[in-house]
Amino acid sequence: MKILVADDDPVSRRLLQNYLQKWGYEVVVTLNGAEAWGKFEQEDFPMVISDWMMPEMDGPELIRRIRAGGKTNYVYTILLTARSDKQDMVKGMEAGADDFVSKPFDRDELQVRLRAGERIIKLERALEQQNQALREAQAALKTVDNRPVE
Amino acid sequence: MAIAVRADETEILDTHQKALRINLDQRHYGTFAEIGAGQEVVRWFFQVGGAAGTIAKSISAYDMAVSDTHYGKCERYVSRQRLQSMLDCEYENIISQLSKTRGDSTAFFVFADTVSARNFKGTNECHGWLGVKFQARPNDDDSQIIIHVRMLDGDNALQQESLGIVGVNLLYGASFLHHEPEQFVESLLDSLSIQRLEIDMIEFSGIAFRQVDNRVMSLKLVQLGLSNAAMFAADGTVLQPSEVLYKKPILVERGSFRPVTYVNVDMLRCAHERFSREAEVKSEDIVQLMEITMSSLLSTGTLDYRDFLARVDLLAAEGMTVLISSYFEYYRLAAYLARYTKKQIVITMGIASLRELFNEKYYVQLEGGILESFGRLFKNELKLYIYPLLDVATGDLTAVQNFEVAPRLRKLYGYLVERGCIEQLDNFNDKYLSIFACDVLRKIEDNDASWEEMVPPEVAEIIKRRGFFGYQPGSQS
Numbered sequence: 001m002k003i004l005v006a007d008d009d010p011v012s013r014r015l016l017q018n019y020l021q022k023w024g025y026e027v028v029v030t031l032n033g034a035e036a037w038g039k040f041e042q043e044d045f046p047m048v049i050s051d052w053m054m055p056e057m058d059g060p061e062l063i064r065r066i067r068a069g070g071k072t073n074y075v076y077t078i079l080l081t082a083r084s085d086k087q088d089m090v091k092g093m094e095a096g097a098d099d100f101v102s103k104p105f106d107r108d109e110l111q112v113r114l115r116a117g118e119r120i121i122k123l124e125r126a127l128e129q130q131n132q133a134l135r136e137a138q139a140a141l142k143t144v145d146n147r148p149v150e
Numbered sequence: 151m152a153i154a155v156r157a158d159e160t161e162i163l164d165t166h167q168k169a170l171r172i173n174l175d176q177r178h179y180g181t182f183a184e185i186g187a188g189q190e191v192v193r194w195f196f197q198v199g200g201a202a203g204t205i206a207k208s209i210s211a212y213d214m215a216v217s218d219t220h221y222g223k224c225e226r227y228v229s230r231q232r233l234q235s236m237l238d239c240e241y242e243n244i245i246s247q248l249s250k251t252r253g254d255s256t257a258f259f260v261f262a263d264t265v266s267a268r269n270f271k272g273t274n275e276c277h278g279w280l281g282v283k284f285q286a287r288p289n290d291d292d293s294q295i296i297i298h299v300r301m302l303d304g305d306n307a308l309q310q311e312s313l314g315i316v317g318v319n320l321l322y323g324a325s326f327l328h329h330e331p332e333q334f335v336e337s338l339l340d341s342l343s344i345q346r347l348e349i350d351m352i353e354f355s356g357i358a359f360r361q362v363d364n365r366v367m368s369l370k371l372v373q374l375g376l377s378n379a380a381m382f383a384a385d386g387t388v389l390q391p392s393e394v395l396y397k398k399p400i401l402v403e404r405g406s407f408r409p410v411t412y413v414n415v416d417m418l419r420c421a422h423e424r425f426s427r428e429a430e431v432k433s434e435d436i437v438q439l440m441e442i443t444m445s446s447l448l449s450t451g452t453l454d455y456r457d458f459l460a461r462v463d464l465l466a467a468e469g470m471t472v473l474i475s476s477y478f479e480y481y482r483l484a485a486y487l488a489r490y491t492k493k494q495i496v497i498t499m500g501i502a503s504l505r506e507l508f509n510e511k512y513y514v515q516l517e518g519g520i521l522e523s524f525g526r527l528f529k530n531e532l533k534l535y536i537y538p539l540l541d542v543a544t545g546d547l548t549a550v551q552n553f554e555v556a557p558r559l560r561k562l563y564g565y566l567v568e569r570g571c572i573e574q575l576d577n578f579n580d581k582y583l584s585i586f587a588c589d590v591l592r593k594i595e596d597n598d599a600s601w602e603e604m605v606p607p608e609v610a611e612i613i614k615r616r617g618f619f620g621y622q623p624g625s626q627s
Binding site: 102 | 551564574576
């Protein structure tokens with residue numbers, strides 16, 4: 001699975017990249033929200049991990065754009081943040097984040113949350129495939145219904 | 151009555167006995183010049199009897215204008231500079247006035263002090279400079295001992311008393327123990343305790359002390375419990391902490407520096423760069439200290455002076471100012487530094503030290519445990535800058551962002567990070583992360599020359615030239 005990471009802190013970026021690669025993910029790292037958005041427009045990423053505070057474009061704004069972007073596949077987003085204020089959590093959720101990981105992060109917790117995200121993406125993909133199959137079946141039925149009776 | 155003795159079984163004389171012995175010894179004769187806290191030292195010599203055998207002159211140029219007339223102008227009256235001018239002026243006077251008549255049989259001395267004892271409101275810093283400039287024997291060149299004291303009694307009269315005692319100890323030591331500097335240092339707090347008086351600086355100079363290394367004597371102060379900290383510059387000059395730290399932003403790196411490696415140097419560089427970006431901190435004002443704790447020096451059970459000097463010489467090669475302290479707990483170090491400055495203090499350390507900091511076993515003696523220690527440590531905007539740790543075997547990096555503490559401390563740790571009390575250094579040099587001082591020592595021992603790539607070239611050169619840490623010349627692969 002390919003994950004887009006946006007974090008302006010070089011140490012956090014490096015730690016995330018190391019962990020994610022060790023866990024078998026394909027990782028693309030970017031230095032801020034604006035660069036991440038540019039990458040996101042060019043490629044498909046089922047999952048995005050973004051820091052909250054970044055220059056040029058912050059995490060919530062990046063997620064808002066992802067949600068408004070109109071890509072068909074669901075994108076699972078995790079905000080990485082040192083903010084623990086409830087209002088901040090609400091703001092992040094309203095922007096469209098699926099989950100939070102607080103900084104400093106616990107490696108095991110991060111892995112568990114990624115797995116949860118993966119499960120949701122897989123479910124969403126499966127659901128999408130089922131919906132597609134249903135749509136195709138419905139279309140086939142319509143074709144049968146519209147045939148002239150002999 | 152029981153007689154007090156030292157570890158080497160020599161008798162400890164009380165202040166009265168010391169003053170009387172000096173008075174009765176016909177060789178020692180000189181001047182007492184005292185400013186502040188009364189004339190507490192010379193008073194002892196008048197009181198015990200036989201003062202005519204010791205005192206050529208007693209003076210207290212208390213008025214600033216009078217003081218300036220005698221000793222010249224100076225910026226601060228309770229300072230090393232003023233003490234030195236008093237010693238020099240009075241020494242020149244007594245030699246010029248009396249050497250012709252009794253120089254062949256007399257070892258002249260000048261005792262001087264300039265002191266600020268507790269004022270009526272108790273708002274001032276209670277400290278003083280004391281010194282003795284003397285001839286070890288008649289017609290000898292001069293020698294000198296200077297000390298700086300902090301007076302800790304809560305009462306002016308008690309401070310005066312302790313000053314009188316330490317002054318007598320100083321003159322007695324100069325007269326009778328100058329050939330045994332270590333015993334001399336130990337004797338300075340005879341009839342006193344560190345709860346009453348702390349000696350945080352000592353400097354020997356002149357012909358009688360040509361073999362004395364002032365850095366070792368500074369270490370002795372801490373080792374013997376006369377002071378909790380001592381400091382010296384890269385050139386070996388002993389420093390009085392307030393001269394260096396007063397109103398300055400301070401950056402401290404603690405380590406064993408056995409030996410100083412590229413990692414130590416890189417950590418300090420990174421921390422300095424980051425500290426310079428803090429609001430209201432001017433890069434050029436930052437005082438950098440490399441701190442070695444007594445517990446680090448005693449890690450093998452005994453104090454090895456050669457090993458100590460090796461570490462310090464290598465730090466000197468990097469131009470570092472060294473602080474020796476008995477403040478194993480960081481909150482005590484922070485309190486010590488905060489005495490001298492209201493500006494920001496930063497302590498930089500590696501992940502291993504951060505792990506120790508979060509070990510609750512160090513705080514069991516505090517009623518508030520780890521919370522109390524952190525409350526004390528992080529006041530006055532103190533920050534910790536953390537250098538990352540690389541696990542060479544796995545390639546895993548540990549930094550502030552993924553550092554793990556005991557589950558019950560996680561929220562506390564998170565809070566300190568969020569508040570900016572603990573910050574990750576991010577401008578470190580990647581290629582130094584795999585360097586560990588213990589590997590350098592092992593490689594030196596194994597005659598593996600690759601250790602030279604792990605330390606700055608000037609450090610490698612000194613280790614090789616002086617055979618530090620068991621280095622064997624000409625045998626390395």
